[in-house]
Each structure stands twice: as C-alpha cells, then as structure tokens.
Amino acid sequence: MTNVFDDDGRNYAVTVIEVAPNVITEIKSQDENGYEAVQLSAFDKKEKTTSKPLRGHFEKAGTSPKKYIKEFRGFIPEGAELGDELNIADVFNVGDSVDVVGVTKGKGFTGVMKRHNFSGVGEATHGQHNRQRHPGSIGQASDPARVFPGIKMAGRSGNERAKIKNLTVAKIFSESNLMMVTGSVPGPNGRFVEIYNR
Numbered sequence: 250m251t252n253v254f255d256d257d258g259r260n261y262a263v264t265v266i267e268v269a270p271n272v273i274t275e276i277k278s279q280d281e282n283g284y285e286a287v288q289l290s291a292f293d294k295k296e297k298t299t300s301k302p303l304r305g306h307f308e309k310a311g312t313s314p315k316k317y318i319k320e321f322r323g324f325i326p327e328g329a330e331l332g333d334e335l336n337i338a339d340v341f342n343v344g345d346s347v348d349v350v351g352v353t354k355g356k357g358f359t360g361v362m363k364r365h366n367f368s369g370v371g372e373a374t375h376g377q378h379n380r381q382r383h384p385g386s387i388g389q390a391s392d393p394a395r396v397f398p399g400i401k402m403a404g405r406s407g408n409e410r411a412k413i414k415n416l417t418v419a420k421i422f423s424e425s426n427l428m429m430v431t432g433s434v435p436g437p438n439g440r441f442v443e444i445y446n447r
Contacts, residue, residue: 250433253419263419263429266349266442268337270426273329274310274318286322287329290315292441317441324446338423340446345418351435351442355408360384365401411435415447 250264275288292315296304299314307314311332326335341347361367361384369381384403388396412435419429434442 251429253429261419261431262433263431264434266428266430266434266444268341268426268428268444271335272310272312272315273331273333273335274307274312274315275320276325276329276331277320284322285325286320287325288318288320289335290318292316319443321445336423337421337426337428341418341421341428341444343418343421346447347416347418347430348412348414348445348447349416349430349434349442350410350412350445351440353407353409353411353435354437356406358404359406360403361401364403364406367401 250262252260252262254260269291271289271291273287274290277284277286277288279285290307290310290312294314294316296314299307304314309331326333326339356363360382362369362382367384369383370379384401387400387402413432416430416432416434419431421428430444436442
C-alpha cells in the first residue's frame with residue numbers, strides 16, 4: 250500500500266496491483282455450455298511443471314502455460330476470440346468501482362480473544378474469572394448435555410477467501426501493467442487477487 254494526492258490536494262490510501270496481460274483460453278456459450286463466460290489465464294508457468302491436458306488446453310489457445318486460470322461469467326469482451334490478450338486499459342478506467350477477491354493472511358491457531366474479539370476478565374462477558382485470555386464456559390446443563398456446533402472457540406484464523414467491495418480505481422499505468430485502487434485488498438504482498446468490475 251501507499252498513498253496519493255487527488256486533484257483537490259486530499260491524501261488517501263491506495264493499493265498497487267499488478268494486472269498482467271490476460272489471455273483468453275476458453276469462451277463458453279449458452280448453446281454449448283448452458284451459460285456465457287470467458288476463461289482468462291495470466292502469469293507464465295514452466296512447461297515441465299504443467300500437466301499434459303493443461304498443455305493441450307493452452308496450445309489450443311495458442312499461448313504458453315499460465316499459472317492462474319479463472320472463469321468470469323457474464324463478461325465477454327466484444328469480438329473476443331480464443332488467444333486474444335486483454336490488457337489493463339481494455340477492461341478498467343479511472344473512476345471505475347471494482348470488487349477485489351483474494352485469500353486473507355493466515356494467522357495460524359489463535360485464541361478466542363484474537364479470533365472472535367472476546368474481552369477476557371473484567372466487566373465484559375465471555376471470560377474466565379481466574380485466567381485472563383480463556384473463553385469461559387462453553388457447555389449447557391444436563392439438557393442438552395452437549396456443545397452446539399459453531400460455538401466461538403479457539404482455532405485457525407485467517408487464510409480464507411474474502412471480497413472487498415466497492416473500491417475505486419484511482420490510477421492506471423498501462424505501460425507497466427499497474428493500477429491503484431483505493432483502500433486495502435485481501436492477502437499478503439505477492440498473492441493473486443481477482444478484480445471484478447461492478
């Protein structure tokens with residue numbers, strides 16, 4: 250993340266995203282597949298680490314193997330054909346509203362205070378009277394004599410798919426395949442994200 254100034258001199262936070270050229274590797278139609286979609290692939294991958302079926306799939310589109318493949322429903326560029334390359338300026342404009350989907354940072358096995366914002370000992374509920382960061386009672390009485398599924402307890406936190414909605418495209422640098430969107434996006438640096446035009 251970084252920050253930029255707008256035309257009125259206001260400073261706001263942005264995230265820089267590399268949007269590599271995407272190759273159209275499959276086009277699905279209502280007649281053949283029952284729905285309309287386009288499959289986009291990006292970021293080159295070594296051929297020796299690509300399975301034979303995928304190699305054939307990419308050869309059909311006339312492109313080298315790619316790391317990331319994603320299908321987008323309801324988005325078929327006008328006149329699009331197999332093997333065409335989509336660049337950042339073909340899809341996005343400054344001022345567009347976008348949704349960004351990614352996998353959040355993993356935080357490992359965490360306790361209830363970090364995972365569910367429990368407050369521990371004190372005036373707040375969900376605490377143990379003699380142990381600061383423990384969850385307190387979790388069970389019922391002899392009826393139902395069990396712990397209900399889904400109760401908030403310690404466990405793995407983060408590392409799950411998340412969507413950040415309604416971000417704005419602040420700047421586009423077509424020559425370097427970079428774009429800036431206002432606010433933050435899910436995941437650590439270097440992680441793949443999907444960008445959906447609203």
